[in-house]
Amino acid sequence: MTDNENLDPTMQAVHDSMLDGLGQLADYFGFNRVIGQLYAALILSPEPLSLDDMVNSLGKSKASVSMNMRTMEHLGIVREVWVRDTRKKYYEAETDMWKILTNVMGSRELRDIDRALDVLQHNIEQLREKMPDLGDEEKTLAKHYIDRIDQLSDFFKFARMVLTSILKYGATFDMTELIEQNGGDD
């Protein structure tokens, strides 16, 4: 079920370019490069792929393919599908980009923003508690710390709000329609 044997050279080049490009993109967003490559191999294949197919297609170890596929399954980027007359596991890609965005952001970006906000809030509280014990000079510096940390905190609250709105609003409309309305094809 690999789609790499005797493939027309142009199609092979496009296939490789997509694996390479999505690999770079995954790397850029802090994921393992193999995750992008696996996603590309899966969306370009008209049929579900087994772990062996992906090992052949990427030239990576079975351990690496299997570990990264587990991460992707957990993130809701790929899913296992049933294939008749085989005991091998087969997988297909989630192609609804909104689902992927929601799954990845929901499980990672929003959680990271919340963690950052917790640290900032904790630091502000510590400074406020300590304030009465400080000398005049340190009090001035502590107030400066609080102002600056507050400012960062506002920014993260805003970022959380933007992300939440995108996810909430995004699920409700047709992406292609919106792009056309906005002249996205220029």
Added chain:
Amino acid sequence: MTDNENLDPTMQAVHDSMLDGLGQLADYFGFNRVIGQLYAALILSPEPLSLDDMVNSLGKSKASVSMNMRTMEHLGIVREVWVRDTRKKYYEAETDMWKILTNVMGSRELRDIDRALDVLQHNIEQLREKMPDLGDEEKTLAKHYIDRIDQLSDFFKFARMVLTSILKYGATFDMTELIEQNGGDD
């Protein structure tokens, strides 16, 4: 001008927590960890810092501090300021988070999205040109490739539109006000 000598332990802990936290955040977004640490040191200092001050504060080499400060100056995250009676260079942080977002996104994220779109478009064109020469089976596969690449392309166009809108809209309002309206302080 370092603010680390004889500092109250709570304030020192907050100082270190901020350097550590923004360092992690920078790392997470694909920047050098030192960039986050330098930004934290600069926003927490009530006065501009020299390269030597930052070397002391971070415990990093002068080469690393100097290289990362150049990157930050280039990105518009820090700026050189004039300090009376010294030939040393002093720096302060840009604290307008919108400016930082616009500078970083404008110079990096949008450019990366455009590059990804170019690659996708190039791949689609190559497949369309090759199409007449392909056998029936490969033609079907090529059409499948085009559909899937088109779908990714739509997603990147949408992402570009969202980023552009955030940057355009974001510059025009008061962030704090918006957060308060949206109950960001819960």
